[in-house]
Amino acid sequence: MEFRHLGNSGLKVSEIAYGNWLTHGSQIEAEQATACVHAALDAGITTFDTADVYANTVAEEVLGQALAGQRRESLEIFTKVYFPTGPKGPNDTGLSRKHIMESIHGSLRRLGTDYVDLYQAHRFDHATPLEETMSAFADIVHQGKAHYIGVSEWTVEQIRRAHGLARELHIPLVSNQPQYNMLWRIIEDEVMPACADLGMGQVVFSPIAQGVLTGKYLPGQAPPQGSRATSEGGSQFIENLLTDDLLTRVQRLAPLAEEHGLTLAQFALAWVLSHEQVSCAITGASRPEQVHGNAEAAGHRLEADVMAQVDEILGDHVTRDPSIVGNASPQERLT
Structure with a gap:
């Protein structure tokens, strides 16, 4: 593993983090989830996102149960509110002081863990003053309940405002967690450069596009049984990607x-990790062997000519519009 x-x-x-969105507590049983977490530890993964x-x-x-008994100082545990x-x-719901303080506990x-x-703001809250949100995060950091603060799927303007407040409050706002992969690049034009200026890293999720970039979905064929495309909780996230033209290009x-010397999944992870502003790529898994396969992508970098070939092959299936970033945060609170 590389760090x-x-x-x-x-x-x-x-470089490879283990995440449990759409798996733990929903798609796989606790015993299998624990096996995946232990496989991650065996592979040298120390960063866990939930x-x-x-x-x-x-x-x-x-x-928490899967990590019980591990040396806490050897792990990096991320969560969100x-x-x-x-x-x-x-x-x-939201990023009010009340919800943040109760949620961290x-x-x-x-x-x-103590x-x-x-600790990451999972989306931007349009219904709460940003000053209130950042003040609550500052209290959490100063109380020792979180070492660092991050955001997820925020616009460049929101990130810059939050970073300014974080500096005033003397807390480290160090990361953004966006969706990012070969097909989804909406952060490249605005968010990535701004974060680079501010010293914030990208903790990216969906680096293999919910499995589409693994090559297991074949043009003209039904999705494999047991895959995310056939699951009740996961199919909605990839159904628009399962076109014959895109699958042929993959x-x-x-x-x-x-x-x-890489599988398609490892190649997709290597593509993400070839961007120096990416701090780590979050991968999920339903089987331990998937964890080990993903971990082997660590340390691989793709040259510029290979990256250009990827662009040529995928063509207009790549989404780059930076205005889409703002669509991730609901304009009103969800209840």
């Missing part, structure tokens, strides 16, 4: 991957 600094901070994270909303808090519980949890009452209890290494990436 990188999280932005310009002193914290190092494993959120209170995943499986309505159950994912945090499963991860924003989306509705619990009975989803009027204050069970719940997350720490479920994860079985602190998280990174298959055309296979020779490039083979030239580098």
